[in-house]
Structures are given as C-alpha cells and as structure tokens.
Amino acid sequence: MAVTELTLRVALLTVFAAAAASKVGSAQRWRDFARATFELSGLGRPGAVAVVAAELTTVGLLVLAPPLGQALAVVLLTAFAAALARALKAGRQVACRCFGARASPVSTASLTRNGLLVAFAVAGFCLTRLAPGASVTELLPVAIGLGVLVGFALTRWEDLAFAFTGSPRRPFKERRT
Secondary structure (H helix, E strand, O other): OHHHHHHHHHHHHHHHHHHHHHHOOOHHHHHHHHHHHHHHHOOHHHHHHHHHHHHHHHHHHHHHOHHHHHHHHHHHHHHHHHHHHHHHHOOOOOEOOOOOOOOOEOOHHHHHHHHHHHHHHHHHHHHHHHOOOOOOHHHHHHHHHHHHHHHHHHHOHHHHHHHHHOOOOOOOOOOOO
C-alpha cells in the first residue's frame, strides 16, 4: 500500500508542479493564465496569484505533510472542476490554461482529468491513514518513476483523450485584450 500511496502522491506532485511552472514560465503565459482565470472566475490577477501559490503550497505539503497536501489537492481540484463545469454549463468557450501554454477549450476531458486527480488524492489520503510510516525503500525508484509518468500523462490528458477517441478537438481562438 505504501508504494501505491507514494506513486499517487508523486503523480499529484508532478501535476501541480507542472501546472505552476507552466503558468509562470514566461510573461505571455502568465498574462494568458490571468486572463483565463478572470474568464473562469472573475478574479483576474489576484485569483491567478492565489492559484499558483496554492499549487506550490500543495507541492510542498505533498513532500512535507502528505495528508495535508492530499487534502489541499482535493479542495483545489474540486474548485477548479467547479469553475470548468460552470463554463461548460454556460456554453462559454474559455481557454483551459491549467498547464499554462496550451489554449485548449474547457471540455468534459478537463473535468474527467480533474476527477481522476481527486480520486488519486482521496485514495492517497486513505492509504496514508491505513499504513502510516510504511517503508517503500526497495521500490522507491519504481514508485517515483511511475508517479512521474502518470502525472505527466495527466498533464497531457486532452491529447490522450483525442488519441483514444479520435474525436477532433474543436479549433479554439482566444480573445486577445
């Protein structure tokens, strides 16, 4: 169980670290993310700063205090999913800047990805409670490697969904302000 928990935690850590890094990777990515944050929540730059700070806090807690990091991941992912669901329900074409650089439209694939990540965080939290302090020394490289692989795959979820469904993604043009 400890290996599974570590794998899930590393996957979450990879996703949150990639998300934060991609948003602050360049001035243009930051502006695009702040605009998307405004379109999704109405919060703009203050909301964008809060999101990146919360993502980085989640990364730190996943390393230093895993149950707290997993709990914060659940809260954040649920809030993100709610914002995405509101945009979908309203029929708005809004860029999902979850990972900064890409301007893919918010879709059910985005919600599915967030649902999987919530499941990872909840499962990891439960496993941490079931086997606190269990040793994973022998399988540490496997757990970390698999966690990074799964986390990276989740950052490319929309591309993977296309590969398996064959449904072309709608072209998306962002409004520039």
